Amino acid sequence: MKYTNILEINNSKNIKITIICLHDLGGDKTNFLPIIKNTKIYKNINIRFIFPQSPKISISANNNIIMNAWYNVYCKKKKIEDKKGIKKSQKKIEKIINKEINRGILTKNIFLLGFSQGAVIALQTGLKYSKQLAGLISLSGYLPFKKNIKKKKIINSLNTPIFIAHGIYDNIINVKNIIKLKNFFKKNKYNFKCNLYKIKHEICKKEISDVDFWINKKILTNN
Incomplete structure (x- = not known):
């Protein structure tokens, strides 16, 4: 599995x-561009956005159609998670995090943000990373391997702030999964915030505004 495409945008030199x-x-590295450029953090803070693109793989649930994906998706009836694919993507994002650290960015200033499959990888990577990150933002995602994470909790990740945003009418990832996730985080004492929106499996303006505010608040707190 090769990762060749990474888009990077810096709004300043410092x-x-x-x-x-x-x-x-099915998305690509350009999906977040129209959203990001309209945020206050992009306009007001010295920031770097990194947009990795997933490889193209065969998706079992879509008649084996080749698509951009972080991991394979199986038929819901099978209730199988692509552990190998998820962990490969996790390692890729960990390498990007480590590269940023080598470039002089502190871990307390590195955020992971994702939508749907991207949110799954953001949560999986952030909660398994050895150091506390600035924050994890999950938009219409879910947490894989909850039992495994519960058994092998990384102490530093318990303090990593988490922002969960989900549509109550989501027809892809049912909101019931988010209620369970909320209870999981609460029971295991994670530092999280959960917002629900009157939308389907999508991103709305109010959601982006809330994420923008939340990230800005965390940046001000850490710096």
Whole structure:
């Protein structure tokens, strides 16, 4: 599995903050561009946005159609998760995080943001990373391998702030999964915030505004 495409945008020369943005199934590295450029953090903070693109793989649930994807998706009836694919993508994002650290960005200033499949990888990577990150933003996602994460909690990740945003009418990832996730985070004492919106499996303006505000608040707190 090769990762060749990474788009990077810096709004200044003196970069202090990095946000790694992960697209959804079938999406690409440009998906977040129209959203990001309209945020206050992009306009007011020295920031770097990194947009990795997933490889093209065969998706079992879509009649084996080749698509951009972070991992394979199986038929819902099978209730199988592509552990190998998810972990490969996790390692890729970890390498990007480590590269940013080598470029002088502190871990407390590195965010992971994702939509749908991208949100899954953001949560999986952030909660398994050895150091506390600035924050994890999950838009219409879910947390894979909850039992495994519960058994092998990384102490530093318990303090990593998490922002969960989900549509109550989501027809792809049912909101019931988010209620369970909310209870999981609460029971295991994670630092999280959960917002629900009157939308389907999509991103709305109010959601982006809330994420923008939340990230800005975390940046001000850490710096």
